[in-house]
Structure formats: structure tokens, C-alpha cells
Amino acid sequence: MSDTLYQAIEEQIKRSQSTIFTALPATVIAFDGHTVQCKAMINKVLANGQEIAIPPLVDVPVQFPHAGGFCITVPIKAGDEGLVIFSSRCIDGWFASGQTSKPLDNRINDLSDGFFIPGCNSVPHKIPVFYHDGISMQTDDGSTHIRLTNGTIYIKGNIEHQGNTKQLGNYNQTGSFNQSGGNTSSNGTITAQDIKTNKGIDLNKHVHAGVQSGGSTTKEPQ
Secondary structure, three states: OOHHHHHHHHHHHHHHHOOOOOEEEEEEEEEOOOEEEEEEOOOEEOOOOOEEOOOOEEEEEEOOOEEOOEEOOOOOOOOOEEEEEEOOOOOHHHHHHOOOOOOOOOOOOOOOOEEEEEOOOOHHHOOOOOOOOOEEEEOOOOOOEEEEEOOEEEEEOOOOOOOOOOOOOOEEEOOOOOOOOOOOOOOOOEEEOOOEOOOOOEOOOOOOOOOOOOOOOOOOOO
16 A cells, blocks of 8 residues: 555545544533533644634533432533533434434434533632542532531531421530421430520529529529
């Protein structure tokens, strides 16, 4: 095989490969709760060396953990980074129906058939405060979090709870306990450092004067 023929074949292979895409880093332009419009962050280089930007990718399904009636989501916003992976065949039929479908187009690893995975970050946008000792759900700066380690769950931040609470084991509290309406009952011991009524009366020090057993004053609670 002559060098000229070899070079011609090599150039043709490169041209063919330049139209096949497997995965690209991307930045979100818009998110509708199911798909993103995003910008590929790697430009395309033509066979002649010319560099061109890839047009925005549209209707790209976002990958969230979602199965068995449960899901985990994050509020994707413009500017967020991620990774777009491209299906080996056209996904249009499946995407529209959710059913098994033949490819509606002959394209292979094409820019039209991407899936967006959020959170694949460049160095400037990496997680600034990374927790190394367990699983963490957190704000980027770590100021609010739920962290799971071996045997312990740590929660930092205000908690708003709807529904019933059931606990097996002891409950220890440091700080105030405020309750608006409803009843609190316990079959065990509740220990708190600071117990006050809604009028600010400290129940650890509250006494009664002029009681019927002789007009004396009761002692502080023991």
C-alpha cells in the first residue's frame, strides 16, 4: 500500500470518526424538570483543522435516580455542569412513547440522542467542601447537611417536619423546646437542660407559695 493511499484511507477514517460522539462535558442553558438544553464544552475540529462550536443540544433527558416509586432530584440551574452521553442508536421512538421502538433514523452516536448526567465538574466548579467520612447530602459550602457515617446520622440546619415521630431509645436535648398546640406524651424519661412554659416560666426553678399544706412555699423541682 502506497503512502498516498494509506494517508487517504486514514483521512477518511478520521472524517468518519469526527461525526461519532460518545460523551461530552456540557453546561446547562435551561431545564424544564425533565430535559435540559445545554452547550457542549468541547468544540468540534474539522478534517482541515478548523474549529467550530457545536450547536446547543436540546430535549436532552436528565438522569436522576428514579425507580420503584422513589426518586432523588436536585434543582438544576443554568450554568450547572454535567456530562452528556450519546445513545448508539436513535432514541426518538422510545423517548416519545416509553415503549420498545425501532430506530426512527439511521444515525449512530449522534448529537441528537444525548442523556445528561448532572455533576461532572471541571476544576473551577468542583464541590468546594467535600465530606470524606461518609455519605453527605449538603449545600456546596456544607453549611446545611445530612451526613451518614457508620452508626451515626448527622443533621445540620433547621428542620420542618410534617407527620408523626416515633422514637425507640433515649432523647437528650440542650436548648429550648417550643410547642404550639397538640399534646406531648412519653412512656419514658425526657431530659432537657432548659424547660420553660410559653410564658417563659422556668419549670426547673418554678415554685408555688401559699399551698394548702400549711401555707408554705414548695421547693424547686428535683
